[in-house]
Amino acid sequence: MLSRNLNYLKSVRSDLFESLGSLNQLSAADPLSLTRSGFTFPNLTARKEQLEIPLHDPSDPHAEAGRLLAPLTEQLSQPEHHVLFFGAGLGYHIKLFASRYPGVPYSIYEPSAKVLKAFLSEVSLEDLNMTMLRNLYFGFNPKLTTENIKSFIYQAPGSFTVITLPSYVKLFSGLHKQFLEGIQAVIKYKQQSLVTNHHYEKKWILNSFRNFKYTLNTPSIFDYRKHFENKPVLLVAAGPSLQDEIENLRQIKENGTAYIFCVGSAINCFIENGLIPDAAFTYDPSTENKKVFSRAINENTTGFPLVYGTTVGEDTLDQFPWDKIHIPINQDPIYSYYFKPAKEIVLQDAPSIAVITLQVLLAMKCSAIILVGQNFAYRDNQFYSKGVPYGHSESPNQLTVPGVNGTPVKTTASLDLMRKEMEHYIRLYPQAAIINTTQDGASILGAKFQSLTDTMQTSLTEKVVSPNWSNQPENGVSDHNHIHSRKQDMLKQYQQIKQIFIQMQAAMLKLKNDQSPALFQHFDELFKTLQQNMYFQLFLRQMNRVRYEQLYSKTVTIKIEKNAERKAALLLQLFGQFLYDVYEDFRKIQPYFDQLNQTIDQLPSHKARLR
DSSP states (O other), X not given: OHHHHHHHHHHHOHHHHHHTTTHHHHHHHOOOEEEEEOSSSOEEEEEETTEEEESSOSSOHHHHHHXXXXXXXXXXXXXXXXXXXXXXXXXXXXXXXXXXOTTSOEEEEESOHHHHHHHHHHSOGGGSOGGGEEEEEEOOOXXXXXXXXXXXXXHOOSOEEXXXXXXXXXXXXXXXXXXXXXXXXXXXXXXXXXXXXXXXXXXXXXXXXXXXXXXXXXXXXXXXXXXXXXXXXXXXXXXXXXXXXXXXXXXXXXXXXXXXEEETTHHHHHHHTTOOOSEEEEOOOSGGGGGGGHHXXXXXXXXXXXXXXXXXXXXXXXXXXXXEEEEOBXXXXXXXXXXXXXXXXXXXXXXXXXXXXXXXXXXXXXXXXXXXXXXXXXXTTBSSOTTOOSOOOOXXXXXXXXXXXXXXXXXXXXXXXXXXXXXXXXXXXXXXXXXXXXXXXXOOTTSEEOOHHHHHHHTOOSOOOOTTGGXXXXXXXXXXXXXXXXHHHHHHHHHHHHHHHHHHHHHHHHHTTOOXXXXXXXXXXXXXXXXXXXXXXXXXXXXXXXXXXXXXXXXXXXXXXXXXXXXXXXXXXXXXXXXXXHHHHHHHTHHHHXXXXXXXXXXXXXXXXXX
């Protein structure tokens, strides 16, 4: 039966056949002990440590399968619903499902390679409605399991149900818990990413194009590593507790005992109180971001450097009159493509500029990172510090989290997400000294609480600030030959993608009347060529992340559809809308791409910095 199943898979689902390439090796290394059992109904008994558990109900595995499926009738009738079986066993429940719900797609995850081999040796895949089988995962490598979960979630176009074979809850209790928690984590991440991508996917790329002329002619923040390594830095946010520390900040500034970096809207509190930071950090991709610095530009005569994420909102950089320094952000594909890969770090986008700034300071190995005004919570119904021109009303949807003094504080889901993201990066650098001086704020794991007054007395006793640090980058020279070479390569990709669009449009027109296998194959090859095109990868796919994910979730459905007319209709519907959106963006970014090339053509023989 095993050879027959593998040959069948090879003929109808070569992708699944290839995924089983390591089955024999993993089965031999599987610590699970299996013995055949059952007389009336074939069964397997698993032995693991002190446990000895039959995989199916020995009295009647068919009845057990019915009990598993009985409560799910309503769920399984939903459109685009998907089922994931945790545990294949000998497939009694999968057989019943395949016969009872022939129109519902499903996937199988079998943690034991040894059980999967036994399954394939006993159960004919031809009885399992293979047209509906989307994926077959196996093994219990934690990293691979996480990747499998992501694959399943992102390929499921609608809702889904996990059906766990009861014996597996006992046999693989830890893995089962980890598996379900992993699913919840991926779902949460996907939902957050969906909202973020929907809002910013086009802005990130357009801003990267617009900001290229500045990024090309400004130093990276990592060109100043020598100024901050082994030096204390204050990361000052706009939380309501910031107002408490104004005089302490003034004293630190006057004495130069630590660098003071304000993030986001905190600059307005500084200007309100006549303070100038050593730098202000910003990254928000929205068009509204330019308003954050309006007051500083209009009312302040003393300049300060602006450290900006390369995807920052349009006009933020155009209006700023003083030094500019860039932070490479992972949402900026232009930076990663045109600038020669170097030692510097490309930072991960985050829900808060404070988290991005923390990444910078951690990477530069500051002797101490001191958080000020980082409440991540309300205080006296206030969301921001005095001087920040935003509303202070409380959100009706609040959470309660531990405060720095042990007293619970109120926060919101978005603020709590930022706090957890900050804690994530702190965990990555356990050796870093991080002090949270924020009075009445939320507790931040990994950042010990200590008042700023005490911190000044114990850690900020010597002058460390170089007054003109922003004029003293270490490197700051772009490899112009590399940039010109990349430009020529991208122009070739640009010419290629224009031809791909023409060919794909012609193929889709033919598919309306010709559903031959050769034409489907031709279209598939064209789409693969599109996906390999660098212009598409860097610009157009990034501008259509949500659409691309939606398309990805349906590709298996198209691939395994046997009826040629239905297959063509699905392909034209799904790919047609996606390619239309992509082509519209192709036209939209044309002038930005032209301007980028003109900027590269005008490169001087040395690097000049814009002020």
